[in-house]
Amino acid sequence: MNNYFDEVQIQYIPRYSYGEDIAVLSERADDRLSLARSYENLAKRLVLSDNAWEKQRIFKRPMRVFLCHVAADKPYVRELYKFLQENNVDAWLDEEKLIPGQRWDVEIKKAMENADAILVCLSKNILNKQGYVQKEIKLALELAQEKPENTVYLIPARLEECEVPYQLAQWQWVDLFRERGNEWLLRGLTLRSADLGLLVEK
Numbered sequence: 001m002n003n004y005f006d007e008v009q010i011q012y013i014p015r016y017s018y019g020e021d022i023a024v025l026s027e028r029a030d031d032r033l034s035l036a037r038s039y040e041n042l043a044k045r046l047v048l049s050d051n052a053w054e055k056q057r058i059f060k061r062p063m064r065v066f067l068c069h070v071a072a073d074k075p076y077v078r079e080l081y082k083f084l085q086e087n088n089v090d091a092w093l094d095e096e097k098l099i100p101g102q103r104w105d106v107e108i109k110k111a112m113e114n115a116d117a118i119l120v121c122l123s124k125n126i127l128n129k130q131g132y133v134q135k136e137i138k139l140a141l142e143l144a145q146e147k148p149e150n151t152v153y154l155i156p157a158r159l160e161e162c163e164v165p166y167q168l169a170q171w172q173w174v175d176l177f178r179e180r181g182n183e184w185l186l187r188g189l190t191l192r193s194a195d196l197g198l199l200v201e202k
Contacts, residue, residue, distance in 0.1 A: 062198070063192065065116065066092045067091055067119050070121075073121055080119075112139055118143070118144075121159055122165075141167055151192070155189075159177060
């Protein structure tokens with residue numbers, strides 16, 4: 001027992017009260033098992049341990065944005081695609097992403113489901129257009145309903161002065177044909193990238 005107290009630098013002080021012997025801690029800075037040294041060693045382990053603290057994950061990848069549009073608006077959408085790429089946004093445009101031999105309907109659905117945000121490009125051409133683009137809009141609406149409230153995910157983007165379909169009117173749209181329209185679009189995308197913990201680097 002005496003060897004133990006010698007090791008941790010605790011000494012006996014006899015007859016402290018009522019004739020009983022109690023142990024009193026005698027600290028020295030060079031004590032191998034002193035409280036100060038123990039706390040110091042614990043702190044070092046916590047700092048050096050990879051699992052000591054839960055770290056916020058920051059993903060070094062651009063955010064993925066799907067461009068929903070009709071073929072008639074392709075010239076403008078190409079310019080939009082180029083603008084987004086120049087601003088470190090991985091925009092998905094069919095003629096740039098589809099590889100010969102792929103099933104385009106499968107790849108489009110996959111791209112929409114994997115997108116961080118969906119841009120629905122609105123114009124007079126799309127309002128009365130029948131065909132696959134209506135399936136894209138329907139899927140975009142379904143995916144948006146799965147997101148938490150106030151998530152910037154589905155963005156109606158007007159390419160010209162036109163009506164916004166009632167299904168999309170609940171989301172604030174952006175007028176890309178107006179001055180600073182692209183800037184406002186980037187603000188929304190930046191907010192979304194921050195929510196996702198994405199690190200966008202030029």
